Amino acid sequence: MATLKEKRTCAQRCEDFGHFVWNSDNGTLFGRTLIKWVYISLYYVVFYIVMSALFSLAIYVLMYTLDPYAPDYQDRLSSPGVMVWPDTYDDEKVVIAYNTSNKMSWMKMVNSIRTLIHPYNDTLQEHHNPHNCTAERYFLQNSFNGPNHTKWACAFYQSTLGDCSGIDDPTFGYTTSQPCVIIKMNRIIGFLPNNGTGLAPRLNCTVLEGGENVSGYEYHPYNGTFDLSYFPYYGKLAQPNYVNPLVAVKFNLIKQKTAKIECRVVAKNIAYENYYDPFEGKVIFNLTTMS
Structure with a gap:
């Protein structure tokens, strides 16, 4: 055992x-x-x-x-998004509401626009973007002829925004019932907007609701065009001084002084009916003035 x-x-x-x-x-x-x-x-x-x-x-x-100046693969939209200033975004809605008799109310709108257009100061643009661009033509560049091996960018002057430049009226109309809004397209590397006519894409604003409360509106620059000389965009490294072209719209609100407005960029290859991205090609915002 x-x-x-x-x-x-x-x-x-x-x-x-x-x-x-x-x-x-x-x-x-x-x-x-x-x-x-x-x-x-x-x-x-x-x-x-x-x-x-x-x-x-x-x-x-x-x-x-890898090309340091442009990504090999881009998962961004092929059509640019559109933004509005003052940038008072709330989820997927933009509500621009202010009280002309309340300084804090309208100063919030004014400061938002001032922050946006600060780089567009005429003196700054003359210094950073001295290249003489040809209007109404794409600014195609095959080489890096700019300073420090970069590409040139076209100047966009604050004064181009006319009555909405903040030069003559530093409150951009927000102490009255004639407020300004600034519209900007997002950047897409290599994007060439084409409206099918050889002309620059333009902004078209439509009053969706409250048409009786809007007696009129005007664009700056004239006709609300995004000049072709600002396209294509070659990227931040290639064009460190690039600034987006802007279009300002000055509204004249009357009666109840409230309206729902759609502003979209009109061009053949800019989509604006994307259900999943309401800001592609257009922006919709509510504009309300109180006193």
Whole structure:
């Protein structure tokens, strides 16, 4: 009959473990001799050096083949989004509401527009974008002839916005019932707007609700055009001084002084009926004045 295996004490187990860590009889550490530890250490050193070299080579080849001025793959929309200032966005709605007798109310609108058009100051534009661009023509550039290996960008002057420039009226009409709104298209690298006639895309605003409360509105620049000379956009690195062309609209509100307005950019290749993106090609906002 087999005898029961004797239960080992804690001291014996510790002694066995110590013997495993260092066996003085055959000179092994954790079951391996010194020469084997040297071989296995060298193996892993060489292994990780080779893996690091392959990883570095892959990153180098990737970065060498990438164009730093434009992404190889763009998942952005092919048609630009349209934004409005004052940028009082609430989820997917834009409500521009102010009280002419409440300074804090209309100053919020004024400061929003001032922040937007600050880079468009005439003096700043003359300094940053001195290139003489040809109006009504695409500004195509195949080389980097600008300063520090960049491409030129066309100046857009604050004064181009006329009555909505803030030069003559620093409140942009928000102390009255004739407020200004600024419309801007988002940038898309390489995008060339085409309205099918060879003319620049233009802004078209329509009063959807409260037409009786709007006696009229005017565009700045004239006819609300986005001049072709601001297209195409080559990217932030290639055109560090680029500024988006703007269109200002000055409304004259009467009676109840409230209206729902849609402003969309009219061009053949600019979509405006995207159910999933209400700001593609157009923007809808509510304009309300109180006194």
